[in-house]
Amino acid sequence: MIKLQTPISEEQIRELKVGDEVSLSGTIVTARDAAHKLMVEEKPDFIREHLKDSVIYHCGPVVKKDDNGEYSFIAAGPTTSSREEPYQADVMCEYSVRAVIGKGGMGPKTAEGLKKCGGVYLHAVGGAGSLIAQRVTKVETVYKLEEFGTPEAFWVIKVEDFPCVVTMDSHGGSLHKDILEMSTKKAEELMSK
Amino acid sequence: MELKDAMLELIRKCSTDLSPDVEKAIKEAYETEDERTSAKNVFGTILENIALAREASSPICQDTGAIVCYVDFPVGDSEKKYREALEWAAAEATKLQYLRPNAVDPITGKNSGNNIGVNAPYMHFHQWDKDEVRVRLMLKGGGSENVGAQYKLPDTGLKAGRDLRGVRKVIIDAVLKAQGQGCAPGIIGVGIGGDRVTSFALSKEQFFRTLGERSENPDLAALEEELMDDLNKLNIGPMGFGGKTTALGVNIAAQHRHPATYYVSISYTCWAYRRKSMTIKGSEVSYD
Numbered sequence: 001m002i003k004l005q006t007p008i009s010e011e012q013i014r015e016l017k018v019g020d021e022v023s024l025s026g027t028i029v030t031a032r033d034a035a036h037k038l039m040v041e042e043k044p045d046f047i048r049e050h051l052k053d054s055v056i057y058h059c060g061p062v063v064k065k066d067d068n069g070e071y072s073f074i075a076a077g078p079t080t081s082s083r084e085e086p087y088q089a090d091v092m093c094e095y096s097v098r099a100v101i102g103k104g105g106m107g108p109k110t111a112e113g114l115k116k117c118g119g120v121y122l123h124a125v126g127g128a129g130s131l132i133a134q135r136v137t138k139v140e141t142v143y144k145l146e147e148f149g150t151p152e153a154f155w156v157i158k159v160e161d162f163p164c165v166v167t168m169d170s171h172g173g174s175l176h177k178d179i180l181e182m183s184t185k186k187a188e189e190l191m192s193k
Numbered sequence: 194m195e196l197k198d199a200m201l202e203l204i205r206k207c208s209t210d211l212s213p214d215v216e217k218a219i220k221e222a223y224e225t226e227d228e229r230t231s232a233k234n235v236f237g238t239i240l241e242n243i244a245l246a247r248e249a250s251s252p253i254c255q256d257t258g259a260i261v262c263y264v265d266f267p268v269g270d271s272e273k274k275y276r277e278a279l280e281w282a283a284a285e286a287t288k289l290q291y292l293r294p295n296a297v298d299p300i301t302g303k304n305s306g307n308n309i310g311v312n313a314p315y316m317h318f319h320q321w322d323k324d325e326v327r328v329r330l331m332l333k334g335g336g337s338e339n340v341g342a343q344y345k346l347p348d349t350g351l352k353a354g355r356d357l358r359g360v361r362k363v364i365i366d367a368v369l370k371a372q373g374q375g376c377a378p379g380i381i382g383v384g385i386g387g388d389r390v391t392s393f394a395l396s397k398e399q400f401f402r403t404l405g406e407r408s409e410n411p412d413l414a415a416l417e418e419e420l421m422d423d424l425n426k427l428n429i430g431p432m433g434f435g436g437k438t439t440a441l442g443v444n445i446a447a448q449h450r451h452p453a454t455y456y457v458s459i460s461y462t463c464w465a466y467r468r469k470s471m472t473i474k475g476s477e478v479s480y481d
Contacts, residue, residue, distance in 0.1 A: 062255050062293040074290045075255035080336035080374050104374035125238045126376035126432055127465040129255035130246040149304025150294050179435050183427045187369045190423050191362050
């Protein structure tokens with residue numbers, strides 16, 4: 001298990017390979033559909049300091065607000081990443097993001113971005129909402145909550161020992177590409193029967 | 194118990210606990226996978242998550258899904274009563290964090306904040322002859338909904354003709370394309386025939402069948418068995434990491450079609466397969 005703590009250096013990221021198990025700690029930012037569209041179309045500065053050498057988490061959490069107005073995460077597994085494929089590489093390079101956590105993997109444009117700007121894709125277990133919420137120790141702040149709603153807002157959160165697996169690295173390796181090729185071959189065999 | 198409170202309890206149970214047949218299938222999948230593989234680890238994490246969610250009464254998955262509800266009610270009963278009770282319960286369940294606010298206006302982009310909106314929650318009503326009410330609830334995650342697919346046979350690219358062999362090919366194709374994106378291993382509901390709308394509706398209703406229970410039609414039952422084998426041979430595995438379990442279930446149903454059309458609709462749902470049902474008889478409410 002490789003321990004990573006934000007801020008993460010490009011050098012640390014370049015050492016990671018597909019299949020490595022990672023335990024991540026530090027401050028990271030949730031961002032999904034509306035957030036990615038905004039980051040590409042308007043390049044807002046408010047999120048810049050939070051993203052530099054940090055991590056984007058594709059996640060739309062279930063959030064509780066207590067009587068003092070403090071937020072906490074109740075369920076917080078990854079959402080499907082492929083929807084951000086048109087945006088992800090540009091966002092990572094623009095904001096010097098070192099890693100993205102999500103599920104299902106991403107495509108060739110992101111793979112190129114990871115190579116060029118020094119990033120990795122980390123896979124968390126989809127659906128494990130309750131379990132992962134326990135690794136979120138603090139909600140530091142939130143942006144665009146009113147406008148985007150709870151699932152799509154930028155939640156700046158502190159995580160401890162968040163478990164992930166590297167499934168796309170900065171050297172062009174992608175488990176998702178390998179599985180797709182292998183399973184396509186199997187499907188062709190099955191369909192020829 | 195008041196109807197609205199019974200509805201709230203149905204939502205809570207559905208979001209925080211899996212049906213016994215689903216949990217059993219996941220446990221069996223865990224046993225099947227080889228030691229020290231990502232697939233084994235994923236199933237271990239999933240089982241840990243299920244136990245935790247049940248104990249804490251917190252959502253299994255943060256995507257608490259779209260609310261789809263089927264109500265079978267006796268003659269003389271009112272649809273409006275059930276709609277009002279479910280809407281109250283959905284808003285209340287959102288406040289209590291059993292549900293995430295998941296109703297977004299596609300025109301303004303605004304999230305309603307309480308799961309209420311146009312056709313949200315979505316309700317199907319069916320009048321029946323029994324003197325009891327059955328309410329079936331599905332919380333259908335968006336990621337898995339996105340990997341559903343509809344095919345129009347014949348499909349030249351797949352060389353799929355207008356018969357069950359053609360149906361088999363398009364189902365394999367849909368699961369191949371889904372890879373790990375719908376939170377594999379998936380459960381696949383298939384509707385053959387009907388028009389574009391009823392074909393999808395039939396496919397989704399198959400999710401209420403108990404896992405492993407085969408179709409009453411022997412041809413469809415045989416196809417379900419064959420596809421369980423086929424799909425698991427794809428080795429996409431949990432989360433698309435590779436592994437022996439790609440599908441936890443395949444449920445197929447058919448209905449008559451227009452001579453010109455042959456639709457095969459495929460609904461996919463993730464391992465966090467949330468469905469619960471409630472029966473109301475007089476003042477008695479039971480859940481299963």
